[in-house]
Amino acid sequence: MTSPDAGRMRPGPSLWSRIQSGAIERFHIRIESLIVLLVLAAAMAVLSPYFLSWSNFLNIFLATATIGVLAIAATYVLGSGGLDLSLGSVMGLAGVVGAWVAVKAGLPTPVAVAATVGAGALAGFVNGLIITRAFVPAFIVTLGMLGIARGLALVINHGAAIYGLPAAMVYLGQGRPLGIPMPVIIFIATAIVMHILLAYTRYGRHTLAIGDSENAARTAGINVQRHRLSLYTLSGALAGLAGLIFATRVNAGDPTAGLTYELTAITAAIIGGTNLFGGRASILGTMIGALIMGVLQNGLNLLAVQSYYQQMAIGAVLILAVFIDQWQVRKESRV
């Protein structure tokens, strides 16, 4: 080990890697994703004169709200080593259920709101029950639920959307207290609560510990199955909340709402630094990931790119994000 290269083989931590690990330790985010977001925003600002306006800024958050809430759900489930592919379908089902309760059953808005979130939570609870009690893999159960929930959403009103929500309910999607759209407020508030829950409470720590090593969690006395059940229920409830935001924004319970949204939501979570295999996750990172998806979509819209191509772009970004993550992991474990 006296060769002149010896020193070069094991360099001390560079400034860059110190920033990287600092960002992860302090804020649980991958610094790269923040840079991607800024670069993307700068590129959009150059490409489109409308990009850098306050109203477009709010537009991006508004467009990100639904996906953002779903991405928060994906963050919890992925962080625990699980998977929820039914997010988009459950969101669609919840919106239809809420609209049905408000319009067809004519029940008051608070009941309709509770029914929307509750329908999502129930779907998630069923997912969790089958995963934890019948030991069917999450991939299969939530894939099945993707089909079941979508089918149910279509069955309820024979495939047609339910229009004409009461004004109080529509306010949740279209109201603008202090000029800020309600969905943005709901999104930010949800993110703050879920961030605190994940980073600063036992619940959040146990979620990541289970995703890291189920065996470690079990030997520590954590009731892993019960925790998993609660996580899928939480995931469903958040999908219900996303359904509420969407339905009240477009003023309709649309059975096709949220189609393929799970793809975007999972992508956002992974771009934000969530470990695909569990054990590491942060809501702050997911917010950045969701905003990247939002900016991407908003920018492609401003540039009048057809939605088919947008789908392709999102799919490509997902694969790219996982590739970069795995590449980082391999690099770290090499030396």
Added chain:
Amino acid sequence: MSLLEITNVSKSFGPVHVLDGVSMSVDRGEVVGLVGDNGAGKSTLMKIVTGMYTADQGRLTLDGDDILTHSPGERRRMGIEMIYQDLALAKQQDVAANIFLGREPQKKVLGINFVDRATMRAEAKAMIDRLGARLPAINRPVGSFSGGQQQSVAIARALTFDPKLVIMDEPTAALAVREVQGVLDLIRQLKASGIGVILISHRLNDVLSVTDRIVVLNHGRAAANLTTAQTDMAEVVSAIVGGADMADAAAHESRG
């Protein structure tokens, strides 16, 4: 009344009978060695004690209380701790997170329970220092540590909450000479403070030097229950290999 009483415990995994009516006991302040061939059923028996596996039949009491129906978490709260052979650590979490996993100290802010990270970190550091373990950094994921360093974290995890019974499954397997002596000293300290210890180890010299009794498992049965002061390497080895001709094996172990 013994601290831990295992009575007639049996366990099969499908068609494989792993434990066949095993009984053993541990007193307060007693160190019991549990030895046997690879696959004899040592880890399985101890996982039944911590609640990771459920016994097909048998009885388990701690301080006279039946614990068979208690969850792993409840048994841990009652004072049963185990250092698992595979360590059972959460590799992406840091030292404090692992030591306090499932028992994080909390503080109330606005009526909500938050994990008290400052306390957690300080106490984790104190515990690591008390054990004399040398870790590169306490706030790093334990997966980045060496095998021996990880073993220190697993030991710290088992000792932080005033256990009554500590089960160690090959705690020295990854340790250097000096660290092994450290663990043996630690076992003597635990004994002196009235804690019951079960030590599983293939290092028979260690077992002979630190235990009061030695229970030998052979094909899922308790083949021998020896008083350490009145036995020797030859007798232990003979019980492990099942009475076959073992002069060579015993001679080899004695040299080691």
